[in-house]
Amino acid sequence: MKESRERLWEKYREDGVIRVRGLFETSEVEAFRRELERFIREDLPGLPADACTYEEDGTTVRNLWRLEVHHPEFAQSVLRDDLVGLVGKLVNGTPQLAAVETFNKAARVGSAVPWHQDNAYFCRRPADMLTVWIALDPVTEMNGPVFYIKGSHREGMQATVPSGVAGNSMGLRDLPAVPVEEQFKGLLNPGDALIHHCETLHRSEPNRSDQSRLGLLLVYRGTHTEVDPVLREAYQNANS
Numbered sequence: 001m002k003e004s005r006e007r008l009w010e011k012y013r014e015d016g017v018i019r020v021r022g023l024f025e026t027s028e029v030e031a032f033r034r035e036l037e038r039f040i041r042e043d044l045p046g047l048p049a050d051a052c053t054y055e056e057d058g059t060t061v062r063n064l065w066r067l068e069v070h071h072p073e074f075a076q077s078v079l080r081d082d083l084v085g086l087v088g089k090l091v092n093g094t095p096q097l098a099a100v101e102t103f104n105k106a107a108r109v110g111s112a113v114p115w116h117q118d119n120a121y122f123c124r125r126p127a128d129m130l131t132v133w134i135a136l137d138p139v140t141e142m143n144g145p146v147f148y149i150k151g152s153h154r155e156g157m158q159a160t161v162p163s164g165v166a167g168n169s170m171g172l173r174d175l176p177a178v179p180v181e182e183q184f185k186g187l188l189n190p191g192d193a194l195i196h197h198c199e200t201l202h203r204s205e206p207n208r209s210d211q212s213r214l215g216l217l218l219v220y221r222g223t224h225t226e227v228d229p230v231l232r233e234a235y236q237n238a239n240s
């Protein structure tokens, strides 16, 4: 991590999203990718249906869920002490790993993710929860980068509606009016990461290219956070 922890914390507090360059070495990224490919090929067929979401073609993996349960050795291999130190500062307390998952965004097939706030899924108060989004491929203009509205986390939770999108059930009722040129586009090299607050508005585009855009996500919350019953009820209604 080249930037100081203090500087990253200030930017995160202001913008609700930061980019961290070179969090992982190329060799580590390649090992993660190889292991995920093996897991999909060999282990996934024997796991419960909710271990993943498929794209509309019914065969291409869109997301892997709960890898901390389904493949704890892999989840463990991704964790880094220096990252946990930074995350603790950003969640204002002791960080606890809540989920390890992927957004695979396969070449040509990978679908869009609608505008949302992660806390519509996480349902925690205070909102001291975040995602470390690690690029295992180059993330380019063409293969479906994540777009953010900087500072939107400071406005709190927006009204939600069921989105009807498999893997992303909770959408925003009112779509943001911020023009695309003013949205922060998360272009990354393999091994770079984005860290976003759970109430920052974001979305991603479909993959229109021949290159995969695999993202590995580590979700952390502060141990002091609790379930917000109002958010939980909205989530349960959208998923029932």
Ligand SMILES: O=C(O)CCC(=O)C(=O)O
Residues within 6 Å of the ligand: 103, 105, 113, 118, 131, 133, 144, 145, 146, 202, 203, 204, 205, 215, 217
């Ligand atoms: O990877 C993507 O395309 C979307 C990621 C996302 O929505 C999230 O991290 O909550």
